Amino acid sequence: xxxxxxxxxxxxxxxxxxxxxxxxxxxxxxxxxxxxxxxxxxxxxxxxxxxxxxxxxxxxxxxxxxxxxxxxxxxxxxxxxxxxxxxxxxxxxxxxxxxxxxxxxxxxxxxxxxxxxxxxxxxxxxxxxxxxxxxxxxxxxxxxxxxxxxxxxxxxxxxxxxxxxxxxxxxxxxxxxxxxxxxxxxxxxxxxxxxxxxxxxxxxxxxxxxxxxxxxxxxxxxxxxxx
Amino acid sequence: xxxxxxxxxxxxxxxxxxxxxxxxxxxxxxxxxxxxxxxxxxxxxxxxxxxxxxxxxxxxxxxxxxxxxxxxxxxxxxxxxxxxxxxxxxxxxxxxxxxxxxxxxxxxxxxxxxxxxxxxxxxxxxxxxxxxxxxxxxxxxxxxxxxxxxxxxxxxxxxxxxxxxxxxxxxxxxxxxxxxxxxxx
Numbered sequence: 001x002x003x004x005x006x007x008x009x010x011x012x013x014x015x016x017x018x019x020x021x022x023x024x025x026x027x028x029x030x031x032x033x034x035x036x037x038x039x040x041x042x043x044x045x046x047x048x049x050x051x052x053x054x055x056x057x058x059x060x061x062x063x064x065x066x067x068x069x070x071x072x073x074x075x076x077x078x079x080x081x082x083x084x085x086x087x088x089x090x091x092x093x094x095x096x097x098x099x100x101x102x103x104x105x106x107x108x109x110x111x112x113x114x115x116x117x118x119x120x121x122x123x124x125x126x127x128x129x130x131x132x133x134x135x136x137x138x139x140x141x142x143x144x145x146x147x148x149x150x151x152x153x154x155x156x157x158x159x160x161x162x163x164x165x166x167x168x169x170x171x172x173x174x175x176x177x178x179x180x181x182x183x184x185x186x187x188x189x190x191x192x193x194x195x196x197x198x199x200x201x202x203x204x205x206x207x208x209x210x211x212x213x214x215x216x217x218x219x220x221x222x223x224x225x226x227x
Numbered sequence: 228x229x230x231x232x233x234x235x236x237x238x239x240x241x242x243x244x245x246x247x248x249x250x251x252x253x254x255x256x257x258x259x260x261x262x263x264x265x266x267x268x269x270x271x272x273x274x275x276x277x278x279x280x281x282x283x284x285x286x287x288x289x290x291x292x293x294x295x296x297x298x299x300x301x302x303x304x305x306x307x308x309x310x311x312x313x314x315x316x317x318x319x320x321x322x323x324x325x326x327x328x329x330x331x332x333x334x335x336x337x338x339x340x341x342x343x344x345x346x347x348x349x350x351x352x353x354x355x356x357x358x359x360x361x362x363x364x365x366x367x368x369x370x371x372x373x374x375x376x377x378x379x380x381x382x383x384x385x386x387x388x389x390x391x392x393x394x395x396x397x398x399x400x401x402x403x404x405x406x407x408x409x410x411x412x
Binding site: 032 | 228229244248251252255256257259260263264269273277280281284285338339341342343344346347350364365366368
């Protein structure tokens with residue numbers, strides 16, 4: 001009996017205690033923020049449709065006859081497919097081809113040193129190993145005239161790229177040369193390769209702002225390579 | 228007890244935010260009282276109310292409307308469960324083991340003389356173990372067996388805790404009466 005009275009008294013309390021005035025709006029917003037977002041339920045038949053489409057495409061790809069491939073490869077590619085032995089870089093250049101070579105002079109930042117180096121006598125050497133000279137251009141003499149190196153195949157192209165990269169890495173960015181009496185090549189370079197990749201080295205006059213008069217007298221050249 | 232119509236309940240079940248907000252605003256005070264009576268502190272009671280409402284809105288689809296009081300009773304049960312969980316979290320040693328109290332209540336009718344607000348305040352001041360057993364037995368109408376299962380204690384412990392809670396409340400009322408008598412005198 002007493003418990004019933006107590007229960008009724010306590011259950012009749014439907015107001016907030018004195019001094020406690022919460023903001024119901026903010027509490028409602030807090031409640032809504034805490035509610036997880038309702039996931040949109042994707043019907044199962046959509047999954048079935050997607051799966052059947054994937055299966056259809058897979059079987060279609062596997063079972064349909066494939067059209068014959070047209071051979072549109074270039075000569076260079078054909079050489080790769082036939083697995084012809086790619087000649088080494090040394091073999092690519094004919095030993096008969098004599099190329100006028102001038103001794104390169106490395107220009108430094110200081111102009112005095114550059115002018116000294118500009119007075120180097122030409123050195124006529126027979127280039128049997130032009131590719132090696134390209135690779136070690138910082139140390140060895142570089143070709144003096146425009147020289148066309150013929151190479152066949154992809155591997156030789158890559159090797160040549162590597163050679164050019166190593167040349168770049170060297171500090172000899174500008175090569176000064178003397179062309180008072182360049183020697184013309186006696187025999188033309190034979191072009192008997194199927195696929196050709198040409199490398200051209202141009203010698204261009206250098207424009208220096210530090211001492212233009214010295215450059216005009218010595219006629220230095222700047223080596224530029226394009227491929 | 229606040230009543231709700233079936234149409235209003237259906238709106239709440241269909242996630243009508245306007246109806247749900249109305250329900251929240253109507254029931255907040257009552258549910259806060261329920262939670263505060265169990266946990267005894269304001270902050271914990273607020274947390275319980277919020278968690279209870281969140282759970283109620285999430286599980287609204289499981290509720291079946293039977294009569295106008297059913298929604299109130301359903302949410303109230305959720306709040307009681309949340310409060311009990313909070314008590315378990317904050318009071319792992321729920322039961323008050325030893326206390327020097329008289330073995331029998333002196334005057335059982337002394338609690339009837341209190342107002343609802345005074346009685347509420349006295350209950351919230353009880354130790355957690357006494358308060359929980361008293362609330363479950365007297366207010367919620369649980370049996371000692373149910374209390375023992377709910378709180379994971381023995382039935383005898385539940386009975387002892389309830390007896391001690393009653394004695395503690397009566398003593399407090401007597402003390403209050405003495406103070407008021409002194410002031411009146």
